Amino acid sequence: xxxxxxxxxxxxxxxxxxxxxxxxxxxxxxxxxxxxxxxxxxxxxxxxxxxxxxxxxxxxxxxxxxxxxxxxxxxxxxxxxxxxxxxxxxxxxxxxxxxxxxxxxxxxxxxxxxxxxxxxxxxxxxxxxxxxxxxxxxxxxxxxxxxxxxxxxxxxxxxxxxxxxxxxxxxxxxxxxxxxxxxxxxxxxxxxxxxxxxxxxxxxxxxxxxxxxxxxxxxxxxxxxxxxxxxxxxxxxxxxxxxxxxxxxxxxxxxxxxxxxxxxxxxxxxxxxxxxxxxxxxxxxxxxxxxxxx
Numbered sequence: 001x002x003x004x005x006x007x008x009x010x011x012x013x014x015x016x017x018x019x020x021x022x023x024x025x026x027x028x029x030x031x032x033x034x035x036x037x038x039x040x041x042x043x044x045x046x047x048x049x050x051x052x053x054x055x056x057x058x059x060x061x062x063x064x065x066x067x068x069x070x071x072x073x074x075x076x077x078x079x080x081x082x083x084x085x086x087x088x089x090x091x092x093x094x095x096x097x098x099x100x101x102x103x104x105x106x107x108x109x110x111x112x113x114x115x116x117x118x119x120x121x122x123x124x125x126x127x128x129x130x131x132x133x134x135x136x137x138x139x140x141x142x143x144x145x146x147x148x149x150x151x152x153x154x155x156x157x158x159x160x161x162x163x164x165x166x167x168x169x170x171x172x173x174x175x176x177x178x179x180x181x182x183x184x185x186x187x188x189x190x191x192x193x194x195x196x197x198x199x200x201x202x203x204x205x206x207x208x209x210x211x212x213x214x215x216x217x218x219x220x221x222x223x224x225x226x227x228x229x230x231x232x233x234x235x236x237x238x239x240x241x242x243x244x245x246x247x248x249x250x251x252x253x254x255x256x257x258x259x260x261x262x263x264x265x266x267x268x269x270x271x272x273x274x275x276x277x278x279x280x281x282x283x284x285x286x287x288x289x290x291x292x293x294x
Contacts, residue, residue, distance in 0.1 A: 022184040038116050040086050041079050041110030041118045045184035048074040058100040062089040067115050074182035079115045133183045136210040139174040143202040146223040158186020162216040166223045179215045
């Protein structure tokens with residue numbers, strides 16, 4: 001299987017903050033997503049910046065709330081008094097979008113019909129799967145350059161990426177860690193990309209949960225990158241990088257190298273091409289067209 005993505009240009013920092021507008025509505029509905037089975041319980045992910053009062057006040061306009069609990073720092077579970085009220089709420093956000101304090105969290109039906117059962121499901125799942133918000137991502141048969149930018153492009157569609165660290169490069173594989181802002185995002189990314197190829201026939205992704213709780217990043221480059229503003233030095237580097245914008249076209253090599261928008265294309269004078277062993281006969285630009293980004 002493959003990942004259908006375009007690699008090129010500087011990745012934008014993902015954000016859950018939309019333009020200022022009314023408290024509970026966006027100007028455009030978010031794309032419809034696959035829903036879990038209807039339940040009185042609503043699961044709210046990517047919500048580490050929200051409080052229980054924020055959640056309760058935003059949702060109680062849709063019906064009576066029986067309770068609000070938080071099984072982890074970034075997830076809330078909310079139980080409506082009836083199934084009809086929770087279905088009405090999900091239909092509303094599918095058609096109109098939804099913001100809580102100008103934040104667009106991930107919303108879906110919960111794993112059970114009541115809060116005690118839902119909490120028990122979360123506890124059992126955590127004990128059996130070892131789910132974590134940090135993923136160990138190994139790139140097997142790395143015949144083409146793999147950087148933090150490439151990994152961010154692959155991971156960011158599934159949730160907000162906080163940090164990426166590439167810590168080992170060999171001919172057989174490239175080892176990296178990707179830290180998300182939530183366990184839910186990490187699980188979604190793992191389910192979506194594990195076993196996929198970044199490029200046709202190579203750069204296969206082997207993904208599992210890491211035991212690490214956080215990653216330390218001290219500089220932003222092709223091996224490490226911090227996408228948060230927690231570290232003042234890194235934040236300053238981020239702002240400098242953003243103000244510079246994408247590099248001009250004439251910094252790039254031949255346009256036929258790597259498929260759409262030059263996925264992973266090396267720039268002239270890019271010393272990162274020398275990192276780690278590679279087969280000079282297989283690098284980007286060595287043959288007509290190169291491998292497509294799939």
